[in-house]
Amino acid sequence: MKNILLVATAILLLSFGNTDKNTNDEKATEQITKTEQVEVELEELSETFKDSRDGKTYKVVKIGNQVWFAENLAYKPNNNEAIFSKHMTSISDLGNFWIYDDKEENIKKYGYLYNYKAAQKAVPNGWHLPTKAEFETLLNHYGEKPYSALTTDKEGLSIVFSGWYFGESGYVQAGEGVGFWSANKDDEDKKKALVCIIGRFDETSGYINISPRYMSDAGAAVRLIMDDYDVSN
Numbered sequence: 001m002k003n004i005l006l007v008a009t010a011i012l013l014l015s016f017g018n019t020d021k022n023t024n025d026e027k028a029t030e031q032i033t034k035t036e037q038v039e040v041e042l043e044e045l046s047e048t049f050k051d052s053r054d055g056k057t058y059k060v061v062k063i064g065n066q067v068w069f070a071e072n073l074a075y076k077p078n079n080n081e082a083i084f085s086k087h088m089t090s091i092s093d094l095g096n097f098w099i100y101d102d103k104e105e106n107i108k109k110y111g112y113l114y115n116y117k118a119a120q121k122a123v124p125n126g127w128h129l130p131t132k133a134e135f136e137t138l139l140n141h142y143g144e145k146p147y148s149a150l151t152t153d154k155e156g157l158s159i160v161f162s163g164w165y166f167g168e169s170g171y172v173q174a175g176e177g178v179g180f181w182s183a184n185k186d187d188e189d190k191k192k193a194l195v196c197i198i199g200r201f202d203e204t205s206g207y208i209n210i211s212p213r214y215m216s217d218a219g220a221a222v223r224l225i226m227d228d229y230d231v232s233n
Helices: 002-017 023-043 105-110 116-121 132-141 146-152
Strands: 048-050 057-063 066-069 162-166 170-174 177-185 192-200 206-214
Touching: 066 132, 105 162, 132 146, 132 177, 132 206, 146 192, 146 206
Parallel strands: none
Antiparallel strands: 048 057, 057 066, 162 170, 162 177, 177 192, 192 206
16 A cells, blocks of 8 residues: 555646746645645545554544544554563553353454553554544534444444443443544543443444543553544644
8 A cells, every 4th residue: 555655746747847836836736736645545544454463454434534443453563572661660551351151152252452641552653642623523423323333334443332441340341342442541530531432222322422430440441543544734
């Protein structure tokens, strides 16, 4: 995909390089070139992403000008390597992660549930935890009924209600709710980070909100968004 993108960029630059332009025209040309670069990249985007760290392959989907994982992340952080980091002060700094109900078959179904530190550590190159603003852009894309769209659109994010892990209550809400870690921490309580929460009331209705959860003892799912996805950047 990178080779295709480089060729497309070179062609675009050559097409404008033979004509003298004033400053405004040059700025317009730069914007067109940048827009075309991103459009080519998204058009040539594979429908899957293979994580070179463990060989797992994930479905990905373009929604508006965003590119998302269409599955929960199921990467197992390598604590044996992380323990040697000079930034570590204790074993808890490595982060924690869980398999729902401690059943291996649930990894394929739900991915892992990560606390915030483990979620940050599990992200592959080229992707990142979505910001609050990026989650809001996703929800706004679906207008007034994002819950219905996100939970019924099989070509979209393919939401799975993979539940939670909480230190005091253990595994809860599989089939009823899911939370996805955000890149943003809570402004008022630095022990918490924001989570995009999707829950069911019944078979046809539910809710979505973005609210804080404790970073250390809450296990939530991870959906990733591609770096440098937006033509407006």
